Amino acid sequence: MTAEASPRIETEWLTLPDMVELTGESLGRVKRYLDESNIVGTRRNDVFVVPSVFFVDSAPLSSLRGTIIVLQDAGFSDDEVIDWLLSTEESMGRTPIEALTAGHKSEVRRIARTLA
Template identity: 65%
Template sequence: MPENAPEITDWLTIPDLADALDETPGRVRRLLDEHFLIGSRRNGAFAVPAAFIVDGRPLSSLRGTIIALQDVAFSDDEVIDWLFTEEDTLGRTPIAALLDGHKSEVRRVARTLA
């Protein structure tokens, strides 16, 4: 685990995601390839933070945020860490802001990270 990485307690493996999303593992991999979800191998098996799934679907505002962060050269682990780390300009973690429907504010901050 990277130094100073946030503590994320709930992770979903590909089979867990397939169950949670009621999709095939192949469809889950496609969601990952198309940046609707992002995951990490930091705990051994590849997994995705459970917070990225809302009401049985990937969080709708996540894809554009992932792409914005990758555009400024963030690795997948760095994207996940940033989403779960308190961001002073937001007054909370970016994932909390996304879950509250503040995607424009989160993406504005993400674009300043270049």
Template identity: 60%
Template sequence: MTGATFETTWLSLPELVEATGEPLSRIRRLLDERQLIGSRREGSLKVPAAFLVEGEPLGSLRGTVIVLHDRGFTDDEAIDWLLAPEDSIGIPPLEALRAGRKSEVRRVAQSLG
């Protein structure tokens, strides 16, 4: 049984500044440190709003992104995987991360590639 793709809005850097209350320099640092990842598919860099929880980067995102990068994923591929339904989890990995299922998501991520 496969669920639906995780629906999210996409935030530009100025929108991230507004959503987090952090200065642009801090947003860039969060991106550099992989606490957030974004995509340039539609021009300027945008980050899925679902990567934020109460104005902060989702805590379990960074380690999961690092696992995906270690498996050879680009940022775009990592975002796609996080938002798409994953049969072995039953829901999109991002939804599982937001529900506190970090270990399960990372175990699946480590088996990819």
């Protein structure tokens, strides 16, 4: 995907300590969120970070896990998963993460399944 392909949503990036503070969970539990595909992250400037929009009410967005798994099954890397979730999807007219946050997980996953 090229950077100019579609606009991306702006987000803050959370480090592991930021996520521990946000969620009130232990570092081990935050790492399990990653291991269990509840969230995905990337390295920016040599620091592992996760988009803050992946969290709602101090917890990982519940509909995110299944969507991440669909995209990973389609062969997406974690960086590609993040790029897709944060970039405007023309068929929806918004970013997939915005659609998930609004409760439209079926629509997002239907489109994600076509990307394989």
